[in-house]
Amino acid sequence: MTVRNDAEPTQQRRMSAVPTIHDVAAHAGVSPMTVSRVLAGGTSVRPAKMERVLAAVAELGYRKNENARSLRPGQRTGLIGVIITNVSNPYYAELQLGVEEVLSAENIRLLVGNSGEDPARERQLVADFIGRHVDGLIVVPTGGDTSHLSERSLGSIPLVLASRELEGIEADTVVIDDVKGAFEGTSQLISEGHTRIAYLGNMVSVFTSKRRYDGFEKAHKDAGIEVVPELVRAGQRDPATAQDAMEELLQLPDPPTAVFSANNRNTIGVLRALRSNALSFAQPGETAPRSDIRVVGFDNFELSDMMPFLLNVIEHDARELGRQAGKLLVRRLRENNNDAPRKVQLPTHLRI
Amino acid sequence: MTVRNDAEPTQQRRMSAVPTIHDVAAHAGVSPMTVSRVLAGGTSVRPAKMERVLAAVAELGYRKNENARSLRPGQRTGLIGVIITNVSNPYYAELQLGVEEVLSAENIRLLVGNSGEDPARERQLVADFIGRHVDGLIVVPTGGDTSHLSERSLGSIPLVLASRELEGIEADTVVIDDVKGAFEGTSQLISEGHTRIAYLGNMVSVFTSKRRYDGFEKAHKDAGIEVVPELVRAGQRDPATAQDAMEELLQLPDPPTAVFSANNRNTIGVLRALRSNALSFAQPGETAPRSDIRVVGFDNFELSDMMPFLLNVIEHDARELGRQAGKLLVRRLRENNNDAPRKVQLPTHLRI
DNA sequence: TTGTACGCGTTATCAG
DNA sequence: CTGATAACGCGTACAA
Numbered sequence: 001m002t003v004r005n006d007a008e009p010t011q012q013r014r015m016s017a018v019p020t021i022h023d024v025a026a027h028a029g030v031s032p033m034t035v036s037r038v039l040a041g042g043t044s045v046r047p048a049k050m051e052r053v054l055a056a057v058a059e060l061g062y063r064k065n066e067n068a069r070s071l072r073p074g075q076r077t078g079l080i081g082v083i084i085t086n087v088s089n090p091y092y093a094e095l096q097l098g099v100e101e102v103l104s105a106e107n108i109r110l111l112v113g114n115s116g117e118d119p120a121r122e123r124q125l126v127a128d129f130i131g132r133h134v135d136g137l138i139v140v141p142t143g144g145d146t147s148h149l150s151e152r153s154l155g156s157i158p159l160v161l162a163s164r165e166l167e168g169i170e171a172d173t174v175v176i177d178d179v180k181g182a183f184e185g186t187s188q189l190i191s192e193g194h195t196r197i198a199y200l201g202n203m204v205s206v207f208t209s210k211r212r213y214d215g216f217e218k219a220h221k222d223a224g225i226e227v228v229p230e231l232v233r234a235g236q237r238d239p240a241t242a243q244d245a246m247e248e249l250l251q252l253p254d255p256p257t258a259v260f261s262a263n264n265r266n267t268i269g270v271l272r273a274l275r276s277n278a279l280s281f282a283q284p285g286e287t288a289p290r291s292d293i294r295v296v297g298f299d300n301f302e303l304s305d306m307m308p309f310l311l312n313v314i315e316h317d318a319r320e321l322g323r324q325a326g327k328l329l330v331r332r333l334r335e336n337n338n339d340a341p342r343k344v345q346l347p348t349h350l351r352i
Numbered sequence: 353m354t355v356r357n358d359a360e361p362t363q364q365r366r367m368s369a370v371p372t373i374h375d376v377a378a379h380a381g382v383s384p385m386t387v388s389r390v391l392a393g394g395t396s397v398r399p400a401k402m403e404r405v406l407a408a409v410a411e412l413g414y415r416k417n418e419n420a421r422s423l424r425p426g427q428r429t430g431l432i433g434v435i436i437t438n439v440s441n442p443y444y445a446e447l448q449l450g451v452e453e454v455l456s457a458e459n460i461r462l463l464v465g466n467s468g469e470d471p472a473r474e475r476q477l478v479a480d481f482i483g484r485h486v487d488g489l490i491v492v493p494t495g496g497d498t499s500h501l502s503e504r505s506l507g508s509i510p511l512v513l514a515s516r517e518l519e520g521i522e523a524d525t526v527v528i529d530d531v532k533g534a535f536e537g538t539s540q541l542i543s544e545g546h547t548r549i550a551y552l553g554n555m556v557s558v559f560t561s562k563r564r565y566d567g568f569e570k571a572h573k574d575a576g577i578e579v580v581p582e583l584v585r586a587g588q589r590d591p592a593t594a595q596d597a598m599e600e601l602l603q604l605p606d607p608p609t610a611v612f613s614a615n616n617r618n619t620i621g622v623l624r625a626l627r628s629n630a631l632s633f634a635q636p637g638e639t640a641p642r643s644d645i646r647v648v649g650f651d652n653f654e655l656s657d658m659m660p661f662l663l664n665v666i667e668h669d670a671r672e673l674g675r676q677a678g679k680l681l682v683r684r685l686r687e688n689n690n691d692a693p694r695k696v697q698l699p700t701h702l703r704i
Numbered sequence: 705t706t707g708t709a710c711g712c713g714t715t716a717t718c719a720g
Numbered sequence: 721c722t723g724a725t726a727a728c729g730c731g732t733a734c735a736a
Contacts, residue, residue, distance in 0.1 A: 716728090
């Protein structure tokens with residue numbers, strides 16, 4: 001017989017701590033095993049006992065200890081780790097929402113961490129999540145050293161890369177069609193007659209930035225013109241630095257006539273720079289600042305349609321990206337197979 | 353002696369599954385207990401063995417199983433549950449970031465769930481998080497039935513309410529000074545001579561909405577004027593419905609001359625309505641739409657300063673709110689005490 | 705300094 | 721249909 005603590009331990013515990021399956025069993029006058037069976041679906045349990053057990057569960061407010069359950073071999077934790085570079089970027093918040101939407105339907109919970117674009121932090125989060133025995137990982141990778149995401153390091157934990165691919169890492173991946181999107185956006189500018197088009201974006205070491213720059217370049221090439229090196233500014237990660245970069249461009253002897261911005265952070269910086277260079281901002285009864293500089297920006301963002309400048313955005317669906325990432329992971333978990341990694345590429349749309 | 357599975361089980365396991373403390377011990381030629389000691393800080397372990405253990409840990413990529421560890425009595429999971437009404441609202445994304453900032457410094461991980469303002473979903477998430485034995489909860493409560501957040505139901509799990517209080521629930525709480533913020537914003541409009549001021553906000557059953565409406569009302573009373581009932585629209589939860597509500601107001605025989613919007617979702621709807629009622633939107637070289645309707649909105653939002661209408665926002669710091677919530681929880685966790693619940697109220701600032 | 709025994713809460717297995 | 725047993729990975733208590 002299993003002795004618990006001392007005298008009347010069950011009584012004592014029930015007062016303060018979380019009730020266990022033993023408490024429920026005692027309360028219902030059955031064995032823990034019967035309780036377990038009832039909670040697992042109630043197959044082959046006498047209806048009378050079943051009711052008693054359910055009553056005890058309700059009365060005690062019993063909840064299965066998921067951590068203990070997952071300890072048993074072959075059992076999952078029902079937990080997946082989600083590592084995002086920056087939730088304060090609404091784009092990634094949407095992505096998180098998409099992931100949650102799909103996974104919560106599977107009764108899987110999200111362990112969420114912010115890497116802040118710091119590879120060391122990402123590595124730390126991965127290590128921690130592994131220690132918590134997550135069933136899978138969804139990562140927006142920062143790039144750089146990727147050894148912590150290698151198959152050797154992850155073992156059998158399935159990984160889905162979201163938004164960015166990683167060289168040398170074979171994993172299910174969801175990306176958007178960055179190259180095509182950037183190509184279309186840039187081509188639009190060129191078709192309007194622009195030849196001195198500025199580029200603003202993140203460091204080219206970032207997967208998406210590289211691809212978007214490639215599309216920018218390809219549009220030039222296809223049109224038979226060349227990218228103007230002095231108009232290329234890569235490395236801005238937030239609106240403030242993007243604004244600075246744009247201000248600089250505006251000071252050039254021969255400034256750009258159009259701007260291609262590779263992400264919403266940069267686009268916002270660009271717009272702020274344009275505004276601060278106009279004489280005044282639209283106030284009731286005043287004239288809007290003029291800007292003869294055409295702007296096309298990658299990523300849609302809330303209120304992009306309310307900007308006081310003409311702006312075309314290359315939109316794509318962050319929530320859908322999150323959903324797809326979730327679906328890929330769920331599929332992996334269900335099939336538990338060794339199929340080749342799947343790549344999903346989502347379309348973009350130039351909103352005119 | 354502890355028999356594992358069959359013949360050479362350790363060998364087999366090391367190939368595929370996650371290594372356990374036994375595998376490390378075998379690899380280093382010590383007992384599991386020594387490994388545990390080394391990982392716990394390495395007190396009273398011979399340096400030579402310690403090194404062997406650390407080497408084995410590194411080689412096998414061993415990570416402590418946190419779930420198993422937390423099973424022992426008195427041990428924490430290092431997990432806290434965060435329930436947010438809607439991460440796609442950038443305000444709450446910031447809040448999440450603030451929470452994470454504080455808790456990751458304590459090496460605590462976040463289990464994140466979206467309630468979507470659905471009390472049933474919130475209840476389900478709480479139940480699940482309790483089953484995972486979170487050390488604490490941070491909740492932006494939806495309101496309605498709150499029994500799942502009662503002390504009786506939560507037992508000894510500390511709870512922090514963020515952004516909204518809950519009647520009948522005694523818990524640490526962080527809110528912003530909604531009443532004062534709304535009062536100042538409304539007073540500003542009144543001081544400019546407006547007397548027919550519209551109110552747009554969420555249902556008054558939501559804590560913050562109620563408080564903001566109170567501030568709106570108080571400003572009227574203090575100025576000796578009355579709220580105009582036909583200009584009050586409560587119940588809009590997203591920009592689209594807010595836009596509809598505002599369009600209606602604009603159709604009134606005697607429309608409002610100013611608008612007080614109680615949150616950023618409504619403010620955006622208001623601005624869209626104003627724009628769609630103007631003849632044209634600012635394009636390069638065009639005139640900005642005129643709007644003689646003054647707008648003051650609760651909550652700041654990205655690009656609020658770039659709107660093509662005059663707009664004053666009542667700003668407050670969502671990330672700081674998240675940080676404070678995190679700090680309150682950490683304090684509770686550390687002190688493990690029964691102090692009376694603490695209330696933190698953060699200031700607002702009317703940006704002119 | 706090091707190792708053994710045991711129990712945390714759960715469930716698969718097998719006996720009844 | 722039901723219950724006793726054992727084991728999951730770890731760490732406390734105690735023994736050596």
